[in-house]
Amino acid sequence: MLTQGNQINLIILAILTCSMAMPLRAGLLSLAPIGMANIGGYGAALLLLHTSLGPVVAVLAAMTGGAVLSAFLSFPLARMRGLYTSIGTLAFLVIVTDLATSASITGGSLGLIEIPFYNMVGIGLLVLGCAVAILYWLDHSTFGRRIDLVGHDEDLARSLGVSITATRVVSQVIAGALAGFAGAAYVMSFYIMTPGIFDFYFAVQIVAFLFLGGAAYWLGPLIGSLLLGGLSVWLTNLGYWSDVISGGVMVLIIIVYPEGIGGLLRNRLRYRGWATRQFRRGRFPLPSAPAAAMSASTASGGEDQS
Amino acid sequence: MNTSLRWRRAGRRGPAVTATSESAGQPEGADGLVLRAAGVTTGYGRRPVVRDVSVDVGAGQCLVIVGPNGAGKTTLLRAIAGLLPLREGQIVLQGQDVTKARPRVRTDAGMTFVPDRDIVFGSMTVLENLRIALDAAGRRFTAEAADQVFDLFPILRQRVKQPAGTLSGGQRRMLAIARAMIVRPALMVLDEPSAGLSVAIQLDVAQRLRQLHDSGIATLIAEQNLQFASSVGQAALLLDRGLVRWRGQAAELLTAPAVEEAIIGRGIRPGADREQARNPEASHGS
Numbered sequence: 001m002l003t004q005g006n007q008i009n010l011i012i013l014a015i016l017t018c019s020m021a022m023p024l025r026a027g028l029l030s031l032a033p034i035g036m037a038n039i040g041g042y043g044a045a046l047l048l049l050h051t052s053l054g055p056v057v058a059v060l061a062a063m064t065g066g067a068v069l070s071a072f073l074s075f076p077l078a079r080m081r082g083l084y085t086s087i088g089t090l091a092f093l094v095i096v097t098d099l100a101t102s103a104s105i106t107g108g109s110l111g112l113i114e115i116p117f118y119n120m121v122g123i124g125l126l127v128l129g130c131a132v133a134i135l136y137w138l139d140h141s142t143f144g145r146r147i148d149l150v151g152h153d154e155d156l157a158r159s160l161g162v163s164i165t166a167t168r169v170v171s172q173v174i175a176g177a178l179a180g181f182a183g184a185a186y187v188m189s190f191y192i193m194t195p196g197i198f199d200f201y202f203a204v205q206i207v208a209f210l211f212l213g214g215a216a217y218w219l220g221p222l223i224g225s226l227l228l229g230g231l232s233v234w235l236t237n238l239g240y241w242s243d244v245i246s247g248g249v250m251v252l253i254i255i256v257y258p259e260g261i262g263g264l265l266r267n268r269l270r271y272r273g274w275a276t277r278q279f280r281r282g283r284f285p286l287p288s289a290p291a292a293a294m295s296a297s298t299a300s301g302g303e304d305q306s
Numbered sequence: 307m308n309t310s311l312r313w314r315r316a317g318r319r320g321p322a323v324t325a326t327s328e329s330a331g332q333p334e335g336a337d338g339l340v341l342r343a344a345g346v347t348t349g350y351g352r353r354p355v356v357r358d359v360s361v362d363v364g365a366g367q368c369l370v371i372v373g374p375n376g377a378g379k380t381t382l383l384r385a386i387a388g389l390l391p392l393r394e395g396q397i398v399l400q401g402q403d404v405t406k407a408r409p410r411v412r413t414d415a416g417m418t419f420v421p422d423r424d425i426v427f428g429s430m431t432v433l434e435n436l437r438i439a440l441d442a443a444g445r446r447f448t449a450e451a452a453d454q455v456f457d458l459f460p461i462l463r464q465r466v467k468q469p470a471g472t473l474s475g476g477q478r479r480m481l482a483i484a485r486a487m488i489v490r491p492a493l494m495v496l497d498e499p500s501a502g503l504s505v506a507i508q509l510d511v512a513q514r515l516r517q518l519h520d521s522g523i524a525t526l527i528a529e530q531n532l533q534f535a536s537s538v539g540q541a542a543l544l545l546d547r548g549l550v551r552w553r554g555q556a557a558e559l560l561t562a563p564a565v566e567e568a569i570i571g572r573g574i575r576p577g578a579d580r581e582q583a584r585n586p587e588a589s590h591g592s
Contacts (some may be wrong), residue, residue: 142441149438152427159387159421160415160442160485 004121006233008189010226011124012182017225018131019178021215022171025138027082027151030172032073032089033179035096036066038195040183042100043048045112045193059184066180067173074172081154092126093203099237100195111194120185127181134174135218136292147171169251208250213262220262227261255268313427338365339398340387340399340493340524346395348385349548354393355381357548363493363526364539368519370539370556371528374569380422384496386526387419393519400492407490413443415490422501422528425482428471432462432481435470439485455457455484458514476507482512500534532559532569544568 002010016290023030040062047058049200080088090271092284100106107113107273149157154164185191192303213224230247235242325393341363349355356378363369373379384390386397390564397405399415409419418439427435436455437447456463459480465473479499486494499515500508508531515538519525529535535542539556543567552564559565 016355142444145438145441148430149427149442152429153424155389156421156427158389158409158425158441160421161410162442163408163410 002233004119005189008185009120010233011121011230012186013209013229014208015128015131015178015182015185015223016224017123017209017213017221018128018135019121019175019182020206020210021135021213021221022138022166022175024210024215025144025151026079026147026168028089028168028173029086029155029207030077031086031093031200032070032077032087032172032201033066033175034198034206035093036070036176036179036220037183037186037198038093038096039069040066041178041187041193042089042112042183042200044184044188045115046105047115048116048188049112055116055188057154059123059181062180062184064180064182066176066178066196068176070172070176071169073110073176074169075165075167077172078168090200091190091201092303093200095270097195106195108191109195111192113192115191115193116189116228117191118188120189123297124185127185131178131212132218132222135221138277139218141157143167143170166212168301208247209259212250212253212260212261214264214266215262216259217262218264220260223265314481314537332410336368340367340400341526342396342398343386344396344398346382346385346397347383347393348390349378349393349394350381350390355548356385356545358395359545359548359550360395361386361526361543363524365492366444366519366522366523367465367541368525368539368556369525369541370535370542370559371526371543371545372530372532372559372565373441373528374547375530376547377568379530379545382545383419383495383528387417387495389419401482413489417495418486418489418491418493419495420482420497420499423496426470426473426478426485429469431467431469431475433466435481436487436488437460443489445489451488455488458517459484461490462579465505475502476504478509479503479507479511483511483518487518487523493526496525496527498528498530499538500529500531508534509537530569533566538558 007162016037016194019033020030023032043065044058044062045192048055049054053061073089077085077088082192101109112234130287146157146162149160149162150164150167158164183193184199186197209225210221210230210236212228213222214220231249232242232246233246238245259267339362341361343359343361346359346361347354347357359378359382361369361371361382371379371382374505383392385392388404388407388411390551392405395405396403399412399417401561402415404412404415407415427438433452436452440447440451461477462481462484465477470478471532473481483494483496483499486496495514499511503511512534515525515527519540527538529538536559539559542554542559543550544552544562545567551568552562555560
């Protein structure tokens with residue numbers, strides 16, 4: 001069975017994967033949430049170490065900080081396109097970790113230690129549930145479809161009257177708040193915060209989870225992070241080989257199914273919605289419908305005769 | 307004119323939608339025009355691509371803009387759709403000045419734009435493509451709304467569940483037009499609707515477009531294919547190197563010398579070589 005440390009680790013990985021899925025749906029492979037996890041982690045740690053405000057305030061401050069900073073960051077990012085936006089967010093992540101390494105208040109490269117411990121598993125599961133619920137909402141709401149439009153084709157979305165900036169700002173603010181929570185949950189569970197925890201390599205790992213799970217379907221990020229995260233926890237005893245094996249699994253799945261596991265699931269379930277109900281009611285007859293209609297009419301005719 | 311055929315907007319929210327549904331009887335501006343673009347100058351970077359072009363479209367009218375490659379047709383349409391800022395000039399949509407307005411304001415005022423390429427969301431199904439247009443406009447998708455566009459494009463009804471990326475070129479074009487139709491626009495702006503289509507499909511698309519402006523929707527079309535342009539349009543305008551060179555009726559497009567020179571080129575009239583072969587003496591002197 002998983003230790004408590006492993007549990008909270010998996011929850012944090014899953015929350016961060018879900019948070020990175022939101023900007024990705026709007027066409028933005030953003031590493032900014034990992035930067036926000038740093039902000040949340042250091043913010044919560046400093047509040048807990050130097051003030052007596054307590055854990056609730058620390059967590060809320062981390063989430064607010066992540067959200068507000070994401071909002072500020074999303075405006076310069078809105079001026080960039082495609083790959084350049086990702087590089088912009090990478091620059092942000094590098095700046096944050098560099099600042100944490102060089103500033104004295106954050107303890108330099110040794111980081112902050114002896115942060116008070118709180119059991120974050122319950123609240124972590126709750127926030128993860130919220131994150132998955134938000135992804136579900138994105139899959140099933142008008143706003144979510146607008147975000148998907150922006151992700152598919154910016155110009156076409158604009159010509160349909162969708163605001164690129166508005167959809168991207170909202171998706172990044174939600175992602176920032178979730179990432180801020182993940183950072184706070186980490187420091188409150190593991191007593192320590194250093195610049196090496198949420199760094200570029202960690203971001204690459206989350207991106208791998210995201211691609212494995214697929215951002216196109218609401219359960220995708222959760223599946224990807226639990227599967228690959230769980231695999232790496234399970235294979236921990238193998239040392240470096242665990243990375244090789246989980247990397248191999250990832251490459252295999254991406255070759256076999258480029259849209260990720262979530263994409264596979266979505267395509268399976270795609271027609272279980274509004275459209276299918278309309279089909280069943282016969283609103284949009286398929287090409288084979290005339291035959292069906294004929295057999296239906298003969299059946300009713302038979303009833304009339306009897 | 308023809309207001310009974312004009313689709314009424316079923317507004318769900320947003321003041322602009324309500325305003326349009328109230329004014330469904332008289333949607334045009336005070337001058338009776340759906341679109342009035344005056345003295346438009348725009349472009350990319352330092353050099354203007356389109357210089358001082360004025361375009362007026364009334365309700366139920368169809369204006370085609372013809373011109374050779376690089377004439378500025380797409381640039382002009384993108385500026386009208388709000389995807390490109392104007393350098394000079396003014397754009398009035400249904401009596402509302404939208405010169406500096408975002409694309410959203412223009413779609414709320416009743417304009418839809420169909421670009422020339424990448425016109426459908428390939429990974430979404432046909433039905434999802436139609437649905438998102440209403441979602442983007444903040445309105446509800448109903449089976450009735452879908453039924454109405456399916457009546458105009460029966461082929462799409464058979465393909466509702468198919469991903470749009472697997473449709474043929476003609477079907478994609480029809481889907482893009484259907485997606486623009488479903489929001490019940492007052493003005494449709496189409497960029498090269500005949501591009502990449504076979505002649506038979508072109509005729510089909512042309513007929514659908516004629517049905518559109520017969521039902522009272524104003525259409526503005528940029529087109530390079532003169533046959534297509536003359537069969538669809540009423541008024542016509544020749545754009546060459548960013549300037550208006552000729553204005554007239556669409557029916558005259560195939561015969562107007564200015565159009566022929568700009569699009570076909572000087573001295574390369576179609577059939578000229580055959581004429582010469584048949585009658586060598588007549589053309590010898592010239």
